[in-house]
Amino acid sequence: MLTAHTAEGELVILTRSQSLESLRERRKQESFYCPQCKEQLILKVGDLVIPHFAHYQQSSCRNSFSEGESPAHLLGKSQLYEFFSHHTPAVKLEPFLPDIQQRPDLLVVWGDTEVPVEFQCSTISTSLVRQRNAGYYLLNMLPVWIILTPQSIQTSTADILTLRLSSFLQFFIRQIPNRMSVLLTYHPQSERFYYLSPIIHLQGSTYAARHLTLSLHKQTVPFSLPSSPSQTDIRELALHYQSARRKYLRTVIAYNQKGIHNQFLRACYEMRIQPVQLPAWIGVPVQGQEAFRQSDCEWQLLFVAAVRETRKSPDQLNTSFFHTFIKQFDGEPDDLLAACRSYGDFLREERIDIYRMDRFTDGDFVYEVLSGRFLAMYAKN
Numbered sequence: 377m378l379t380a381h382t383a384e385g386e387l388v389i390l391t392r393s394q395s396l397e398s399l400r401e402r403r404k405q406e407s408f409y410c411p412q413c414k415e416q417l418i419l420k421v422g423d424l425v426i427p428h429f430a431h432y433q434q435s436s437c438r439n440s441f442s443e444g445e446s447p448a449h450l451l452g453k454s455q456l457y458e459f460f461s462h463h464t465p466a467v468k469l470e471p472f473l474p475d476i477q478q479r480p481d482l483l484v485v486w487g488d489t490e491v492p493v494e495f496q497c498s499t500i501s502t503s504l505v506r507q508r509n510a511g512y513y514l515l516n517m518l519p520v521w522i523i524l525t526p527q528s529i530q531t532s533t534a535d536i537l538t539l540r541l542s543s544f545l546q547f548f549i550r551q552i553p554n555r556m557s558v559l560l561t562y563h564p565q566s567e568r569f570y571y572l573s574p575i576i577h578l579q580g581s582t583y584a585a586r587h588l589t590l591s592l593h594k595q596t597v598p599f600s601l602p603s604s605p606s607q608t609d610i611r612e613l614a615l616h617y618q619s620a621r622r623k624y625l626r627t628v629i630a631y632n633q634k635g636i637h638n639q640f641l642r643a644c645y646e647m648r649i650q651p652v653q654l655p656a657w658i659g660v661p662v663q664g665q666e667a668f669r670q671s672d673c674e675w676q677l678l679f680v681a682a683v684r685e686t687r688k689s690p691d692q693l694n695t696s697f698f699h700t701f702i703k704q705f706d707g708e709p710d711d712l713l714a715a716c717r718s719y720g721d722f723l724r725e726e727r728i729d730i731y732r733m734d735r736f737t738d739g740d741f742v743y744e745v746l747s748g749r750f751l752a753m754y755a756k757n
């Protein structure tokens with residue numbers, strides 16, 4: 377931890393402006409105490425980790441985070457404290473909120489409200505995140521979570537990349553108003569924020585995303601939002617998407633050769649098409665597609681198969697059709713429904729005849745669909 381009380385009850389905050397020497401001198405003359413449990417603390421001043429306070433080994437103040445703090449957490453917290461001190465009227469470091477027995481890393485006065493800021497370096501269960509959020513909601517506070525940049529993102533030099541995101545990271549993907557998703561992380565060693573935005577779901581835990589960074593010095597409050605992707609970015613995202621689509625189709629064909637039972641293949645068989653001949657209008661990244669864990673090829677083919685069974689066209693479907701269709705999938709029902717509706721709209725707008733699997737087999741809808749999602753000025757004639 378970076379805060380302590382003196383014997384007189386005065387708050388001490390460790391910042392990077394204090395020299396190691398002055399802190400070593402100070403600890404000879406003073407004692408420091410935990411603001412929460414009031415036990416005496418050790419002021420650690422070393423060369424590898426930034427100066428910080430720690431409890432003695434036998435302390436019972438275990439769950440108040442201090443001993444579990446990594447060097448990255450201490451450094452990031454200290455940098456974020458300085459950052460918010462410059463950009464907002466008031467910041468509290470490690471304040472204890474007695475009503476909910478929680479201690480956010482920072483409490484920032486942001487606009488006219490107090491915002492708890494958590495800099496999360498270790499992977500914790502999403503139920504613990506929800507539980508902490510529930511505490512803040514009780515105080516009418518909306519917390520901001522900043523996640524430590526994973527190495528796979530930090531070391532990538534590509535503008536557009538295909539990567540896997542753990543369910544912990546997926547939990548922190550946010551939707552921003554211009555119809556884009558964003559994952560914001562912070563890397564203390566390089567003093568940079570890393571943005572993934574937009575993020576397009578490919579399959580399972582694999583995503584294609586644009587990769588942007590912003591130095592801490594250029595960051596603002598509220599945080600900068602990523603710009604809309606350029607046409608070049610969208611073309612590149614479309615290439616990543618198409619490559620994942622081809623990979624998926626090759627994989628299911630390999631399943632077939634091994635005789636593995638698969639819904640997608642069964643639907644292909646019933647519609648008498650080979651997976652490699654899947655028309656280009658099946659497997660497109662429509663708005664909300666990330667609601668499905670499956671590849672777009674898979675849920676959209678099953679959707680088309682289900683519509684064909686009704687002998688109707690996509691614009692003749694009623695609500696109960698959609699509700700019945702999504703029952704076979706895991707995910708938030710409202711999100712699944714929205715994705716199906718987007719796909720139905722796509723089929724209608726493109727005037728696709730779903731009973732003709734031999735039409736539009738090799739068009740490229742992916743770039744067009746992504747442009748529609750991300751380019752505000754995009755207009756179709």
Ligand SMILES: [Zn+2]
Nearest residue numbers: 410412413437
């Ligand atoms: Zn304590």
